[in-house]
């Protein structure tokens with residue numbers, strides 16, 4: 111070796127390598143963002159050329175012999191690293207070590223399978239033809255079971271994948287979690303079904319997109335986003351992305367001219383993701399620790415702002431005068447309490463992405479139970495549609511008319527994201543635990559009534575956001591809550607809200 115590597119030079123190299131990765135990822139994210147927002151619709155193939163080259167470069171940089179040697183050198187000297195550096199090395203090495211356990215040709219074949227499966231899934235969904243998709247889904251389940259065996263032979267395969275998406279998560283924890291939700295929420299929904307339906311006509315009417323955009327920008331500022339660093343644009347399916355680092359964050363929304371509520375809460379939801387990302391400590395920028403630690407914690411923040419804060423009575427009262435100002439004719443004769451009831455209407459439905467706060471976790475529970483069984487070999491892929499329909503009837507009381515509105519509705523399985531769904535429901539439950547803790551020192555309702563997010567954001571920044579990915583979800587929960595994950599505060603929170611809305 112021409113230049114002897116010293117600890118100092120290695121630390122510097124570690125930061126430089128991550129900056130380079132962040133730069134490639136910046137370019138990739140910008141192309142994805144462009145594709146999902148303003149790019150003309152026939153330009154996807156053009157972007158795909160550049161994106162595949164950039165993806166390959168990132169992969170090469172991350173797995174290059176030079177990078178591996180650097181990381182192993184630092185790992186061998188980990189006592190001389192600070193907490194952040196140690197975590198960076200751990201995360202980067204973990205990926206490489208896991209990759210090495212999977213035979214290269216099988217990995218490449220799986221990537222090709224996923225590209226094909228996604229395409230077939232789109233067609234299968236359009237024509238509601240599960241049989242078309244079935245062979246691909248069988249292969250995806252088989253491959254993921256096999257890969258889990260390569261990477262973590264000592265673990266149950268489904269536990270392995272759960273932990274890939276939410277570090278430390280297991281079937282045991284989730285069985286208890288969903289068991290609690292099932293025994294508490296299914297009867298709650300049956301109670302609600304017996305009461306008079308909520309009138310949600312306040313949300314429907316004529317709501318020009320230009321006015322909805324004014325509302326969106328006002329909401330972003332209200333919840334505490336810095337519009338100098340967080341942008342807004344429109345898309346088909348709203349999402350949030352960081353470009354290069356948390357210093358440039360973009361959120362997206364979709365305006366429905368006849369219903370202002372969809373965009374309103376989508377903006378607050380994506381705004382919650384953006385608050386979490388942009389709240390990372392500045393020195394985490396351009397490192398693998400920048401941004402949120404897991405999908406579950408990320409959803410805990412987005413859903414905290416959307417549901418716990420955004421759909422609260424106190425915040426509805428704060429927002430209502432703004433709605434009257436923007437939509438004077440539509441809001442004539444309406445009240446803030448009508449808004450509160452309308453945005454908290456609980457109604458079993460077929461489609462997960464359109465579900466309300468109470469039924470949402472039941473949609474997730476159905477997916478969890480099914481993928482758990484298929485991974486364990488207790489349910490065949492060919493029997494998924496029937497099992498899906500049966501559970502929708504049992505938990506939500508709805509009849510699934512066809513597979514398009516049933517087992518084919520989500521893209522996750524086609525994308526090889528088996529084990530990902532539970533994080534959505536976990537996010538809801540984490541958020542309720544955070545709220546309980548926050549209320550010990552912050553008068554949350556008083557803040558919301560004034561539209562003052564300062565103390566709320568300060569609490570989240572100090573306890574959660576600033577750490578980025580420095581801690582695992584479990585470590586973070588332990589730090590914030592002083593105890594482990596517990597689903598009961600979430601159930602208590604939902605019951606209290608449904609009592610307010612329905613009197614049940």
Ligand code: ZN
Nearest residue numbers: 379383409412
């Ligand atoms: Zn989200």
